[in-house]
Each structure stands twice: as C-alpha cells, then as structure tokens.
Amino acid sequence: MVMTKRIKLRTLLMGGLITLLFAGLIFRVYWVQIYKGDVYLQHAMDTWITSETIPQERGMLLDRDGKVLAADAAAYTVAVGPKRIADLDKEHPEWKLADQIVAKLHSVLGTSEVKLREMITSKKEDGTYRDQREIRPDGWKIDKMVKDRLDLFREELRTLTGTKNVGLYFMDEQKRYYPNGSLASHILGYQNKEGDAIYGLEKRLDDQLSGIPGFIKYQKDGIRTQLPNGEVEAKQAVDGKNVTLTIDRDIQFYIEEALRAAYIEYDPVSITAIAADPDTMEILGMASLPDYNPNVYWETEDQNSFRDNAIQSLYEPGSTFKIVTLASAVEEGYFNPDDFYKSGSIKYTEKDRPVRDHNWTGWGEISYLDGLKHSSNVAFVKLGFEMLGKEKLVKYINDFGFGQKTGIDLPNEVSKTFSLNYPSEVATAAFGQGKVLVTPIQQVTAVAAVANGGKLMKPHVVKSISDPATGQKEVVEPEVIRQVISEATSRKVGEYLEQVVSDQVIGTGKNAYIPGYRIAGKTGTAQKVIGTGYSEDKYVVSFIGYAPVENPKIVLLVIVDEPQIERAGGGSVAAPIFKKIMEQSLLHLGIRKDLPDTIPTAINASAASSQSGDADVTATIPDVTGMTVAQAKKQLQQHSFPVGVLGSGGKVLQQLPKAGSVLPTSQQIYLLTDTKSGNVPSLKGLSLRDALEMCSLLQVVCTVEGQGYVTGQKAVKVDGKWTLQLTLAPPGETPEPSPVTEAASPEG
Structure with missing residues (x-):
C-alpha cells in the first residue's frame, strides 16, 4: 500500500510538472x-x-571651352585577408605567402614593412585572425595603374597556390581626379580621400557639386x-551639377609655365599672376607659386603651398598704384601731360622728410608725361597730394575698390581697410607706399576699370552651372559695381600708359613692349616693410597692363615677392614675364599682330588741314595688301592718295594707315614690301599710334615728345644706337623738337 501511494504521488507530481511546462510553453508561444x-x-x-x-557622381569642373579640370574617376582600395593568408601559410609554409605580399605592397605602395606585417597578421579581440584589413592610407583609393600592377602580382600568387582566394583584395571606389595635375590648383582646391571638400571651388561650390x-x-x-x-x-x-569656369586652360598654362621658369630663376618667396577680361572681369587665368598637386595633396609639406596669394596676400603695391592716381587726376582735369615740374625730391610739409625719386637726383625740369614714363614719385606727390588732395584721393581709392573685398567667387578672400590721417600718409599713398595695402585681385579689378571705359566690375571664375539630369543652366552674368571714371578719361589714360611701354629710351615698361600690339602698362617696385622700417634689399616687384589699348581684351598682373637678384625692379623682372604671357595669350585669343585703326576722321582731317593749309577732300583707304606694288599704286592713286613704298619687295605685305580709315586725300599711304627696310620715311601728320606702328614695322627704336600728331622727326645716337626722336603736337601747333633724353634709369 505504501509503495502504491508513493508511485501515485510521483506520478501526480510528474504530471503536474509536465502540465506546468506545457502551460508555460503555450504561454510563451502566445507571447x-x-x-x-x-x-x-x-x-x-x-x-x-x-x-x-x-x-x-560629383559634378565636373570644366574650363570655358569644356575641357575637364576636375572629375570623378575609378579608384581602388587594397585589402588583405589575415585569416586566409595564415591558413595558406600553415598548409604550405614553403610558399611564404605573407612575406611575398608584404614585400610587394611595400614596393608598390611605399608602406613600411613593419606596418604591413602588423596589418597582415592583425587579430580580433578573441585572438582569431581578422577576415579582412584595408591597407590605409597608402592603399586607399589608388589609381587603376597602381591597381593593375598589384593585380598582376595577385595572378602570379593564384598560379603558385592553385587557388583563386590568396588573401589580396581590391574594392571598387571613386575618387576625385585632376587630369592636369597642379594646373589651377588654387582655383580648384581638392576633395580629400574622406570625401571632404578642401579649398577653392571644390569647397565653395560643394553643395552644388556633391549630389x-x-x-x-x-x-x-x-x-x-x-x-x-x-x-x-x-x-x-x-x-x-557641372560647373563651367571662366578659366581658359591654355592661358592658365601660359601663366604657370612662365611663372615656373621665373620661380626657378629668381627663387622668390612667391610669384603670382592674374589675367582677366576687363569688359566682364571673367578670370582667364590665375596662379600663384608655390602650389600643389591636388591628386597627391598629402605629399605637400610646405603649408604655404596651399595659400592663394592672388586673393589672400596683402602688399604695398608700389608704382603700379600710380595708375589710380593718374586716372583720378585725369578725371578731375589736373593732369596736363605737357606741364613741367621739378623732379628729384619734394617736401609735402616743412617738418617732414622729402619724398625722392628712385634715382634721388631726378631728371631736372621734365613734363608730367615724362614723369609718368620715368615713374617719378615727385610727379605723383604733386598730382595726388597737392592737386587732388586727401578727400578726392581717398574717394577715388575707395571707388576703385581698395580697402574692400572684390567679392570674387572663391573662399577666403582677404582685404584691409585703410585711413590716411597724416599728410605723409596721403603723399606716400599717391605713389603706392604706406597705409594702402592691396591684394592682386583688387589691383586687376581696378586697372580693368581703367581699361574698359571706367566701369568697376565684380571679378568671377564661375561662368555657368548646369544640371546634367534636367539640362537646366544657370549663367553668371557680368556685374557692374559702379562707374569710376569716364570713357574719355579711360581712353586718355590708356594712351599715356601706352607710352610707358612704347618709349624704348625712358619708358620704365619698355621690356613689356610687344611689336605689333599696343600695350599699356606700369611697373612697380616696392620695398618690403621689415619691423618699423623699409628693407634695403627686399622688394616686391610687379607689372600690370592691358592690351590691345584700342580694344582691351586682357588685363594682366605679375607680382614677384623678393626675387633673389640685385637691383630687382618691376621693369627688369616682372615686365618680361608679363610680355611672354601676354603675347601668347593674345595670339591664342586670335588677336592678330595688326595695324590699329586710326584716330577718328574729323580729328585726322583737321590735323592734315592744319599742316597743309587747305581743307582736303577725304576718302576711304582701300585694302591693297597682297597686291603687287604697281596694282596697289594704281588703286590708291584712283583715290588721289600719294604713295610711299618701303622696301624692295614685289608685293605689299602691310599698309599704313590701315584699310577702311577715312583720311584726307593729301595723307600719304605707306606700303611695306619687306621687313628689312632700313629707310624711315617722313612720319609727319601721322597719329602717335600710327607712328609707333611704323617704327615697330621698320624695327626702329623711337622716343616721343608731346601729344597729338607728328610734326617733326630726327635720328640721333643714344648709347651708340640710332634712335628716332618724334615730336608731336595737337592740331594747329608745331613746336620745336626738344633735346633727346638720356638713356633710361631703373624704374621706381
């Protein structure tokens, strides 16, 4: 009985337990x-x-003609499989697979063998080998060319092991690629491997480019x-979105090629150049050295290489700033090129030290036009301090955009406000020294206003932004900020600045002269401030100008900071660089070396009448280039023009004045039949531009006295070389030729 009760009790307990478990299971299933x-x-x-x-895909950056400057490209990241490599080495130690992979990656990627061995043997926290480990940073986003080298190596390992998986992998990636290397690197900026936009337009337009x-x-x-x-x-x-820039890749190349050659020759702290279209202020090219290659930005050690001096560096401009004072004085009616002043030195107040010309003794009593050619500081103290005065000078400096950012569409532009509180500050500002500090882009913008008829324009490097998905295109239109000077003033200043370049004896800009083109320009040589004073041997030298004067297409600035050369000057260092870039750029734009149009008909007619005494009948000059001399003479004589033939060739190569001009029928037409003619005909009655062009065609060095039309000429010897001295006067005046000027001194 007792056993039966125990069995029943156990059965009940077991059944109850099973029932509870089953009930719990049902509850869990329900839950x-x-x-x-x-x-x-x-x-x-x-x-x-x-x-x-x-x-x-990130949007492309293109030059103005659609040439790619930046785009996405295929890239690859290298990885190793520690677990797979360890397994294969354990099965076949004679292969030494890990050693082979370490040696090859070290050879191709440059990563240290110690670091590679750590990666190839890396383990998890539980002590087991990792399945995969990327080789960073050297194997991260590598080019296809590098990947192909490693791919060949992987095929060799596959042949050796007889297996496809040898523990070396490539992952498809995308990276930013700059097909022209360092070209325009400061404008473009770069995108790093993490995908962050750094510097330049990559940073400025990141939202538009990113997608x-x-x-x-x-x-x-x-x-x-x-x-x-x-x-x-x-x-x-x-x-x-794709962004088309105003940059012309060829002009950008001309700039950088010239700058690199000068950088090697002069070993400066930096060298900068900007080329722009003065009518629109589209930047055609802009560069600064030292620079960097955005494809391998991590290899650049000098952080100054990332600095865009064109928009981020401030300088005392030196004599290039005299263009501002000149334009202001012409606009106000104070500049008379034929007035005389005493050069050498000037005291703006009794207690202050005098301002001196760069040669200290000056050139005696000279005209203001010659003062401009000589880059006389005294002339510009008189124009800026005495004639314009503080209030007007400051107004024009501000109107030309100095002391404020230009608003160019690049990041990190700088500017510095100024105040001229003392007479000495006003006097020195008039010739580009002292309190007014400028950036290169400010200078280009200001001189563009002088070139384009007086309009201060907002500079820009973005021409349009287009959406590849919708085809919508946003075009950046030129923006006029204000009218600074009149068109008449702009024209006059251009003619004055042209003589700084064309006068091959006293013109400080003579090294920028390009035969066949009318160039206006100005040199600059500024001592650098060291501590509280000026250095005796450290200079910032520059040249700024534009061409062709009659219809400017390019304004160009070149700045060289501390060239390592004795007696460095804007004319000796910067002007030749300017000349090289300008000539290549003008030819690239299709601007031929050609004869310029003449001065308007009414003026020419009055000039001719004043010399002949009669009111001559006018006629349009026909085009006779390419004709035989006999045919050309017959054609011109039908219009009653007298003809002068230069050279002994059989065909007319060029004619002066240019075809299409309307002139009095008493005006002689010159026909050039070869380029080696040494004879110089009478140039009387020609305008300055035609006379200069004739001298250029005949390869004759000339100097100019006065303004207007040629009234006299004389061949003289200067430093053993024959020079043609031309005397000019306005219509109705025939002044006597003045003595020939001595050879040029170094510019200011």
Missing part, C-alpha cells in the same frame, strides 16, 4: 506569436533585408542572395 508577434516579425525582416548605397547618394533595399537569404519574390525599395542617386 511570441500573438502578443509580441509584430516586434519579432520586424526583427526577422531586418535580418532578411539588406541595404546598399548607390554612389552619386545625393541613392540606395537599394531588398530581402535576402542566409547567403545574401536576393529573394526572387522579396520586396525591393530603391532610390536613384542624384549626380552633382
């Missing part, structure tokens, strides 16, 4: 399937669903294969 079913279903869905990013990545979500099985009937959600990537 999971019913009460928490949605939660667990979502967990399961998350496990089944995978998501992949669809990368977008938006897409994605795809789908259901998968345990081995990541997409389920055939599974749900799919996708969003297409939106590519970035």
Whole structure:
C-alpha cells in the first residue's frame, strides 16, 4: 500500500510538472506569436533585408571651352585577408605567402614593412585572425595603374597556390581626379580621400557639386542572395551639377609655365599672376607659386603651398598704384601731360622728410608725361597730394575698390581697410607706399576699370552651372559695381600708359613692349616693410597692363615677392614675364599682330588741314595688301592718295594707315614690301599710334615728345644706337623738337 501511494504521488507530481511546462510553453508561444508577434516579425525582416548605397557622381569642373579640370574617376582600395593568408601559410609554409605580399605592397605602395606585417597578421579581440584589413592610407583609393600592377602580382600568387582566394583584395571606389595635375590648383582646391571638400571651388561650390547618394533595399537569404519574390525599395542617386569656369586652360598654362621658369630663376618667396577680361572681369587665368598637386595633396609639406596669394596676400603695391592716381587726376582735369615740374625730391610739409625719386637726383625740369614714363614719385606727390588732395584721393581709392573685398567667387578672400590721417600718409599713398595695402585681385579689378571705359566690375571664375539630369543652366552674368571714371578719361589714360611701354629710351615698361600690339602698362617696385622700417634689399616687384589699348581684351598682373637678384625692379623682372604671357595669350585669343585703326576722321582731317593749309577732300583707304606694288599704286592713286613704298619687295605685305580709315586725300599711304627696310620715311601728320606702328614695322627704336600728331622727326645716337626722336603736337601747333633724353634709369 505504501509503495502504491508513493508511485501515485510521483506520478501526480510528474504530471503536474509536465502540465506546468506545457502551460508555460503555450504561454510563451502566445507571447511570441500573438502578443509580441509584430516586434519579432520586424526583427526577422531586418535580418532578411539588406541595404546598399548607390554612389552619386560629383559634378565636373570644366574650363570655358569644356575641357575637364576636375572629375570623378575609378579608384581602388587594397585589402588583405589575415585569416586566409595564415591558413595558406600553415598548409604550405614553403610558399611564404605573407612575406611575398608584404614585400610587394611595400614596393608598390611605399608602406613600411613593419606596418604591413602588423596589418597582415592583425587579430580580433578573441585572438582569431581578422577576415579582412584595408591597407590605409597608402592603399586607399589608388589609381587603376597602381591597381593593375598589384593585380598582376595577385595572378602570379593564384598560379603558385592553385587557388583563386590568396588573401589580396581590391574594392571598387571613386575618387576625385585632376587630369592636369597642379594646373589651377588654387582655383580648384581638392576633395580629400574622406570625401571632404578642401579649398577653392571644390569647397565653395560643394553643395552644388556633391549630389545625393541613392540606395537599394531588398530581402535576402542566409547567403545574401536576393529573394526572387522579396520586396525591393530603391532610390536613384542624384549626380552633382557641372560647373563651367571662366578659366581658359591654355592661358592658365601660359601663366604657370612662365611663372615656373621665373620661380626657378629668381627663387622668390612667391610669384603670382592674374589675367582677366576687363569688359566682364571673367578670370582667364590665375596662379600663384608655390602650389600643389591636388591628386597627391598629402605629399605637400610646405603649408604655404596651399595659400592663394592672388586673393589672400596683402602688399604695398608700389608704382603700379600710380595708375589710380593718374586716372583720378585725369578725371578731375589736373593732369596736363605737357606741364613741367621739378623732379628729384619734394617736401609735402616743412617738418617732414622729402619724398625722392628712385634715382634721388631726378631728371631736372621734365613734363608730367615724362614723369609718368620715368615713374617719378615727385610727379605723383604733386598730382595726388597737392592737386587732388586727401578727400578726392581717398574717394577715388575707395571707388576703385581698395580697402574692400572684390567679392570674387572663391573662399577666403582677404582685404584691409585703410585711413590716411597724416599728410605723409596721403603723399606716400599717391605713389603706392604706406597705409594702402592691396591684394592682386583688387589691383586687376581696378586697372580693368581703367581699361574698359571706367566701369568697376565684380571679378568671377564661375561662368555657368548646369544640371546634367534636367539640362537646366544657370549663367553668371557680368556685374557692374559702379562707374569710376569716364570713357574719355579711360581712353586718355590708356594712351599715356601706352607710352610707358612704347618709349624704348625712358619708358620704365619698355621690356613689356610687344611689336605689333599696343600695350599699356606700369611697373612697380616696392620695398618690403621689415619691423618699423623699409628693407634695403627686399622688394616686391610687379607689372600690370592691358592690351590691345584700342580694344582691351586682357588685363594682366605679375607680382614677384623678393626675387633673389640685385637691383630687382618691376621693369627688369616682372615686365618680361608679363610680355611672354601676354603675347601668347593674345595670339591664342586670335588677336592678330595688326595695324590699329586710326584716330577718328574729323580729328585726322583737321590735323592734315592744319599742316597743309587747305581743307582736303577725304576718302576711304582701300585694302591693297597682297597686291603687287604697281596694282596697289594704281588703286590708291584712283583715290588721289600719294604713295610711299618701303622696301624692295614685289608685293605689299602691310599698309599704313590701315584699310577702311577715312583720311584726307593729301595723307600719304605707306606700303611695306619687306621687313628689312632700313629707310624711315617722313612720319609727319601721322597719329602717335600710327607712328609707333611704323617704327615697330621698320624695327626702329623711337622716343616721343608731346601729344597729338607728328610734326617733326630726327635720328640721333643714344648709347651708340640710332634712335628716332618724334615730336608731336595737337592740331594747329608745331613746336620745336626738344633735346633727346638720356638713356633710361631703373624704374621706381
């Protein structure tokens, strides 16, 4: 009985326990399937669903003609498989697979062998080898050429081991590529390997260039294969917008080529150049050395190489700033080129030290036009301090855009405000020294206003932004800030500045002269401030100018900071660089070396009448270039023009004045039949521009006295070389020729 009761009790206990367990199981099933079913279903869905990013393409940066300056390109990241390599080396130690991979990656990528061995043997926290390890940074986003070298090596390992997986992998990536290397690097900036936009337009226009990545979500099985009937959600990537720049890649190349040659020759702290279209202030080219290659930005050690001196460096401008004072004085009616003053030195107040010309003793009593050619500081103290005065000078400095940012569409532009509180500050500012500090882009913008008829324009490097998906295009229009001087003043100043270059005896800009083109320009040589005073041997030298004078297409500035050469000056160092860039650029733009149009008809007619005493009948000059001399003479004589033939050739190569000009029929037409003629005909009655062109065609050095039209000429010897001295006067005046000027001194 006792045993029976125990068995029954155990049976009841066991049954009760099983019942409780079964009840718990039912409750758990209810809890999971019913009460928490949605939660667990979502967990399961998350496990089944995978998501992949669809990368977008960053917008391209193009030059004004559509040539690619920056674009996305295929790249690859190198990775190793520590676990796979360890397994293969364990099975076949004679292969020494790890050693071979370390040696090859060291050879191709440059990563140290110690670091590579750490990566190839890296383990997880539990002590087991990792499945994969990327070789960063050297193997990150490498070019296809580098990847191909490693791919050949991987094929050799596959042949050796007889297996496809040898523990060396390549992952497809995208990276930013700059096909022209360091060309325009300061304008473009770069995108680093992390995808961050650094410097330049890459940074400024990052929102426009970036685009938006897409994605795809789908259901998968345990081995990541997409389920055939599974749900799919996708969003297409939106590519970035393409940006067309105002930069002309060829002009940019001319600039950088010339700057690099000068950088090697003069070993300066920096050298900068900017070329722009003065009518629109579109930047055609802009560069500064030292620079960097955005494709391998990490190799640049000197941080100054990332500095864009064109918009980020402030300088005392020196004598190039005299263009501002000159234009202001012409606009106000104070500048009379034929007035005389005493050069050498001037005291603006009794107690202050005198301002001296760069040769200290000056050139005696000279005209203001000769003062401009000599770059006389005294002339500009008289113009700026005595004639204009503080209030007007400051007004024009501000109107020309100094002391304020230009607003160029590049990041990190700088500017510095100024105040002229003392007479000495006003006097020195008039010739580019002292309190007014400028950036190169400010100078180019100001001189462009002198060249284009007096309009201060906002400079820009972006020409248009287009959306490749919609085809919509946003065009950046030229923006006029204000009218600074009149068109008449602009024209006069251009003619004065032209003589700084064309006068091959006293013109400080003579080294910028390009035969066949009318060049206006000004040199600058500024002592650098060291502590509280000026250095005796450290200079910033520069040249700024534009061409052709009659219809300016390019304004160009060259600045060399501390050239390592004795007696460095803007005329000796910067002007030849300017000349090289300007000539290449003008030819590239299709601006031929040609004879300029003459002065308007009414003026020419009055000039001719004043010399002949009669009011001559006018006629249009026909085009006789390419004709035989006999044919040309016959054609011109039908219009009653007298003809002068220069050279012994049989055909007319060029004619002066140019075809299409309307002139009195008493005006002689010159026909050039060869380029070696040494005879100089009478140039009387010609305008300055025609006379200079004739001298250029005949390869004759000439000097100019006065303004207007040629009234006299004389051949003289200067330093053993024959020079043609031309005397000019306005219509109705015939002044006597003045004595020939001595050879030029170094510029200021």
